[in-house]
Every structure is written in structure tokens, then in C-alpha cells.
Amino acid sequence: MTTVIGLAPNEHGRAAAHLGAMLARSISDDVVVAAIVPTPWPPNPYRDDAAYQAYQERAAREALLEAASFIGPDLQVDYVVRDARSVSSGILEVARERNATLVALGSSQTGVLGQITLGGVAERILHSTDIPVTLAPKGFDTGSVNARVTRITVAFGRADTDSDLLSTAATVAHDIGASLRVVCFAVRPMTSFSGSIEEDAEDLVVDAWARNLDDDIARTLGAVESGQVQPGSIATRVETVIGRGTTWGEALADVEWAPGEVLAVGSSSSAISRFFLGSHASKIVRNSSVPVFLMPRSVPLP
Numbered sequence: 001m002t003t004v005i006g007l008a009p010n011e012h013g014r015a016a017a018h019l020g021a022m023l024a025r026s027i028s029d030d031v032v033v034a035a036i037v038p039t040p041w042p043p044n045p046y047r048d049d050a051a052y053q054a055y056q057e058r059a060a061r062e063a064l065l066e067a068a069s070f071i072g073p074d075l076q077v078d079y080v081v082r083d084a085r086s087v088s089s090g091i092l093e094v095a096r097e098r099n100a101t102l103v104a105l106g107s108s109q110t111g112v113l114g115q116i117t118l119g120g121v122a123e124r125i126l127h128s129t130d131i132p133v134t135l136a137p138k139g140f141d142t143g144s145v146n147a148r149v150t151r152i153t154v155a156f157g158r159a160d161t162d163s164d165l166l167s168t169a170a171t172v173a174h175d176i177g178a179s180l181r182v183v184c185f186a187v188r189p190m191t192s193f194s195g196s197i198e199e200d201a202e203d204l205v206v207d208a209w210a211r212n213l214d215d216d217i218a219r220t221l222g223a224v225e226s227g228q229v230q231p232g233s234i235a236t237r238v239e240t241v242i243g244r245g246t247t248w249g250e251a252l253a254d255v256e257w258a259p260g261e262v263l264a265v266g267s268s269s270s271a272i273s274r275f276f277l278g279s280h281a282s283k284i285v286r287n288s289s290v291p292v293f294l295m296p297r298s299v300p301l302p
Helices: 014-027 049-068 087-097 120-126 165-176 190-194 199-227 248-253 279-286
Strands: 002-007 032-038 076-082 100-105 133-135 153-156 180-189 237-243 263-269 292-296
Touching: 002 014, 002 087, 014 032, 014 049, 014 100, 014 133, 014 165, 032 049, 032 087, 049 076, 076 087, 087 100, 087 120, 100 120, 120 133, 120 153, 133 165, 153 165, 165 180, 165 199, 165 263, 180 248, 248 279, 263 279, 279 292
Parallel strands: 002 032, 002 100, 032 076, 100 133, 153 180, 153 263, 180 237, 263 292
Antiparallel strands: 133 292
């Protein structure tokens, strides 16, 4: 079982290293930190490609050294420099060769500090893999070389009632000793307040929706308990919260987030990709201030 932390040669690997190490330590994985050097193609007649390649490889080794300073001594770690046609293809090659449990990535360096921004590398990996992918907010830091996952929060909606996202997250939380929480988001744009439904009536609609989701959650957790763990051990400890706001950013900020927390978000398969983020899932990911675990519905969490 291996967690692969993927780095571009000039990327500061702090966030991805902190996240990958925390996850690997929690699920008892080994770690491979892979810095990928993209091979120029086609060759550029106006540039010394050999010199440029050597520069990229030095940068990759520096990225590995930086990442190593954020990974605790308790983990079995292998550091790899890999030449590949692209950063994304190189990370995928390493992940497949090592039979990776998951891939940990950082956010785009052009993103907002404290939030997740999907860069080109992450986008291409998501559309090319069936391995669960984790994304760290820009600047993510666990604050400890011994950090572990303390709570798994599952973003749950109607579209997730026919998936295995919640049941698998519940099993993993039980196995690693983390608490489990379910969060639902109620986003009401300001324009809706000028409509025909009064705000109090809309609150009643949201509350009724939440109660229906509670029934779905209870049924899912009950099925997990009857098949895998001691009855009552999950359902009595799960917390359900609702994040409300006029935007997705406000709704996620309405929820309290703790150190060591990971937000699990499900995705759907499409004709061209094992990972397909619907509009709601995409908005949740892009507004999250905690690491996000993305799981294709047909692929289990570790």
C-alpha cells in the first residue's frame, strides 16, 4: 500500500508533502515522493534542451529535499525523479507502477492562499485515473510531523444516496480511529430572497430537505454497521451539520473545520473520464479550506 505525492520540478512541495504524510500515516501506507521532469517535445532548435533538462532535474531534486523536510521519520519514504512527457503522465506512471492507494497533490501556485485551486496537472490526472486523488489547499500545513487524520467529513447530497461514498468513508473512519461527520450545504443566492417564497418558508424547506437526508444517512450507516462493524458504533457517533449561505464560499465557511480534517467528495463517471465533478462537487472543492479526498464512485477508499 503506497501513497504517491506528486510534484512538479519547480513546485514548493510543502502542502502536498504535509497532506500525503498525514494520510499515509493514518492508513499505514508507505510513501513515494515523485518529482517529475517533463521532457521537451518536440525539441526546440533555439534552446539547449540538454542544459534545460539538467536544470529541471536539479530543480526536481531540490523539490524532493524540501518535501523531505516536512515528512516525519516514522514513514517509509522513497524519493524519485522521473522523466516523462508531462508532469501528469509521470505522476500517473509512478502511481501505477507502485500500485498506489492514492495520489496527493498540492493546489496551483496561482490560487488563493488557504483554498484549493485545480491546476492543469491536477485536472489532467483527475481525467486520467481511477485512483483516489487528494488535494491540499494552497499553503496547507499540519503543524506537526506526526499528524494524523482526526475526522472525515463527507459532503452528502441527494446525488450521493446511490453511491458508496458515505459507507466507505464510515468504514475508513472506523478503521483508522477517526470521527465521522456528514455535511450538507444549503446555498440560497441573494436573488432568491426577492422571489415569491418568504425566507422563513424557505428555511422550512431546507429543514425538511435536511431531515430527508438524515433518513438517507441513517439507512446508509445502518447498512455499514450490520455488515462490517459492531452495531451502534458509527450511528451513535456521527454528526450531521448544514452549511448555509448565499454563496458556496459562505456555506462552507458556515461550517467549523478542525485540524486533521479531510473532506470526502464523491464524483461520477462519464463517457470520457472516471472522475467527473458535477457542478456542486466542483464548487465544494474550490471553496474548501481543508484537504479534499476525491473518490470515483466505482473505486473504494483505502
